[in-house]
Amino acid sequence: MRSLAAQVMRLQRTQLSVQALTRLCSIVVFLLASRWDSDHLALVALQGILLAIPYTLIEALVGRPLATDIVPRDWNLGRWAGQVGLAVALPVGVVGYVSASVALPQTTAADRMLMLAPVILQLSIEAVFWATTRTRSPQHANLIPQLTAVGTILGAVTCVAVDLPVYVAAVPAQTAVLLWCLLRRPPADAGRVRPPVRRSLSLGAMYCYAGAVDLSYSIALPSVAGSVAGPASVAVLRAMDLAFGPFHVALSASTREDVVAGRKSRWLTGTRAMTVATLVAVCVIVLGSRQVRGVLAEDFASLGTAVLAAYCGYKALVMVSAWLSTRHMIWAPPRRYLGSAIGSRTIAFAGVAAAVVWAGGLSDLILLLLVAEALIVGWFLVRMRLGGTGRDSDPAAVAVLPAGGVPVGR
Secondary structure, rough: OOHHHHHHHHHHHOOOHHHHHHHHHHHHHHHHHHHHHHHHHHHHHHHHOOOOHHHHHHHHHHHHHOOOOOOOOOOOOOHHHHHHHHHHHHHHHHHHHHHHHHHHHOOOHHHHHHHHHHHHHHHHHHHHHHHHHHOOOHHHHHHHHHHHHHHHHHHHHHHHHHHHHHHHOOOOOOHHHHHHHHHHHHOOOOOOOOOOHHHHHHHHHHHHHHHHHHHHHHHHHHHHHHHHHHHHHHHHHHHHHOOOHHHHHHHEEEEHHHHHHHOOOOOOOHHHHHHHHHHHHHHHHHOOOOHHHHHOOOOHHHOOHHHHHHHHHHHHHHHHHHHHHHHHHHOOOHHHHHHHHHHHHHHHHHHHHHHHHHHHOOHHHHHHHHHHHHHHHHHHHHHHHHHHHHOOOOOOOOOOOOOOOOOOOO
């Protein structure tokens, strides 16, 4: 029993448990809405898409500056992160409301605003998480998303029981977790400098631009698939993404662990090994079982072996490029990383553009995705070789961080 408790505690310290609980929470909320709150299912689905914004935005504005050690040492990290979360709440709310108005014009203004409440609150949840990774420990920080996910699942069950819209399920858990974090604020931050809002946002601006480009690509890909290969291809791509869900959980955990650890991160980790093992397992199942593919989508089940193998290769290259990108981000100056990120997305968008002109179906699109991702891996290797990683290429070239927090020396 004691050994089991130790294993549970060890798992709690990993980003794998955070990503798995977060993904499980999203699935449970969606399934409950589809079964018992179908009137609001479209809003719940849109909310799930919009929740990618706080995750990406706050990691870029807070998590990545912390990982690259460019945050001034005299800053109050808790106040800085909280200030960033509040500063971006209005633009995120506007974007979310416009998106809901365009996608779901039949919904009321009240429904749209209530649907956006968890998205706005998640900005503060993410900000507190990243600050806690430095002011306390990754173990304490992991409790924030873990408790939020568990509380949201309980909230969704409660909403179904009392006939409330499921899209507000996260609000009680988010509010309770934020109050708990406020009461447990560490005294170590007392007396430190609270930076101006503009300086708070500018520190991670370069990473934010790169994140925005990634989000744009994620939105563009299914749109191009629909125009190139018809509406069924969008469902097939979604089914493929769901099939590789366990792999994405492990991959997200491995990259998030790198960002949390910053320049203390290592190449060889247990989470990386698990990511590779999960990828291999999913590829074997997808290639070998038509029945499993058919559960997700009939068109997915009918794909040929060559197309499936190309998609598995594409996912393997996505894994490598994600690790290289994160490693490059940690060691390179922000402007250099922004250039690398924009270059990689330019290659990706070029592949999508080529698909519009050349692809005659889903198989051609997947082949172009595979080629583009291979070029992206090569791009990052070249950028890192030319001096973008510091310790990995030339220890003398690592950016030196003075007291003011501005990288110099390169």
